[in-house]
Amino acid sequence: MLDLSDLEGDMEPGALFDSLGMKPHRPRLLAVVGEVVPDSAAERAGLQPGDRIESIDGTPIEDWTALVEYVSARPDQDMQLLIQRDGAGQYVTLHTESREVEGRTIGRMGIGPRIPEQDLVRYRYPLFQAVGKALAQTRDSTLLTLKMFGKILTGSVSIKNLSGPIKIAEYAGYSATAGLARFMDFLAIVSISLGVLNLLPIPILDGGHLMYYLVEIIKGRPVSDAAMEIGQRIGIALLILLMVIAFYNDIASLIN
Structure with missing residues (x-):
């Protein structure tokens, strides 16, 4: 049994696990495009759902976390993506967008990940x-x-x-x-x-x-x-x- 009496009531989202010394399970997501935001940098570059991003500027991209970290650190920059589409590799040039988040500027492409079916939770109500x-x-x-x-x-x-x-x-x-x-x-x-x-x-x-x-x-x-x-x-x-x-x-x- 855990003693939670010392926890603060106005904790920031995500701080609960840190205060308990735990980390929530986050399934490893491949760098596969699940959706493209309309009128975004990704759409203008021609990215499509199903594209797998293999590397950016020659840097291998192992998973979605690596993709987010790489792009976030490079706002308003040109980058060359090597993607796999329909079993064939091709290069795509993309210019990242910039966005202010919590006082800092981060890069953004405008895509969402493809989440495996087994990791989805669906709710059905009466x-x-x-x-x-x-x-x-x-x-x-x-x-x-x-x-x-x-x-x-x-x-x-x-x-x-x-x-x-x-x-x-x-x-x-x-x-x-x-x-x-x-x-x-x-x-x-x-x-x-x-x-x-x-x-x-x-x-x-x-x-x-x-x-x-x-x-x-x-x-x-x-x-x-x-x-x-x-x-x-x-x-x-x-x-x-x-x-x-x-x-x-x-x-x-x-x-x-």
Whole structure:
């Protein structure tokens, strides 16, 4: 029996095992690409799921840990990868991205590992419990969408993150290749995002009509036709502006 009375209650994630003198089991993962992040350095270099990374700049890559360590130490740099694809070796040139993590700059490729089936843990819930889990996930996705809208409005997140139909179609293709479950998740996220957008207090959207009803309740009389017409024009102008920005971001991404 372990005495845990001296452990601190506000421990950082992962610190529990260190404080107990233990290390969690981490299965050794080969440096095989499981997924490619859209619009990432890996996608621009042409990496594909199933590619095995044998070496980088002549340095052998034994496993996924070695890959992460090598790339993380080289932000914003060109590197040459030797990969195995369909039984044949080929070289790929990649320019790593840079990202700030906990006060330091690290390199990033934009790929995820292929996890062996025996190392995956799947949870299956009874019907009613699954409905509750789905509702909770819908709530979290809705709050995340609202938070992102707020950050875009305040300028803490770049407006370049707005995507239009071109990017949505591209992401749909990626999710479809990852399997039916990923594709359904993607459709759910798109539906939630559109629903949240539709409920924003912008005239011409459903949220704008709700805003008119609220004003009518407060004032005790309907909003005048002139005010509604002005609101409609403002709403149309805002929607057109959003569409132009989204299309511009999509086209700029394709060109780059």
